Amino acid sequence: MDNLKVQGKTTEDLKAMLLAIYDCKLPFAIRISRRRCKRILASYTHHNSTITIYDLQGVGEAVEVAIHEYAHHINRTEWWNGAAPMSKYETSHGYRFWFIYSRLLELANEKGYAVKPHYYGRAGISFKQEILGIW
Numbered sequence: 174m175d176n177l178k179v180q181g182k183t184t185e186d187l188k189a190m191l192l193a194i195y196d197c198k199l200p201f202a203i204r205i206s207r208r209r210c211k212r213i214l215a216s217y218t219h220h221n222s223t224i225t226i227y228d229l230q231g232v233g234e235a236v237e238v239a240i241h242e243y244a245h246h247i248n249r250t251e252w253w254n255g256a257a258p259m260s261k262y263e264t265s266h267g268y269r270f271w272f273i274y275s276r277l278l279e280l281a282n283e284k285g286y287a288v289k290p291h292y293y294g295r296a297g298i299s300f301k302q303e304i305l306g307i308w
Contacts, residue, residue, distance in 0.1 A: 177205040179226050179235045187226070187239045194240070194280045199250040203239070214238045217245035237288050240281060244274035 184203040201222040209228045215238045224242040
């Protein structure tokens with residue numbers, strides 16, 4: 174499985190890119206699966222901090238998909254510390270996640286990775302002030 178590629182990128186390529194965008198405080202793994210899924214492009218498993226990217230032939234952009242799953246990792250490991258259940262108002266795709274994902278896309282563009290920026294302005298100023306501490 175080590176030499177599998179998705180859209181020409183190895184797991185090492187993707188991990189190096191993610192760490193160049195933002196150096197996460199806790200380790201994570203990336204794996205590429207040959208399995209093709211019609212409904213999902215990738216997944217993040219929080220109990221072992223693993224990003225799995227499925228066979229993306231002709232679908233999606235591997236960089237954006239990896240950044241999306243990396244945002245889940247950062248949200249889970251650096252913001253929510255596991256001491257208590259996530260708030261009933263916070264879902265895996267809640268405001269905090271979308272803010273982190275948007276910020277990672279901005280950083281990716283600043284570092285020269287061509288990704289489409291997504292802005293989720295529904296998160297208010299006070300929320301942004303709270304979360305900016307992790308950046």
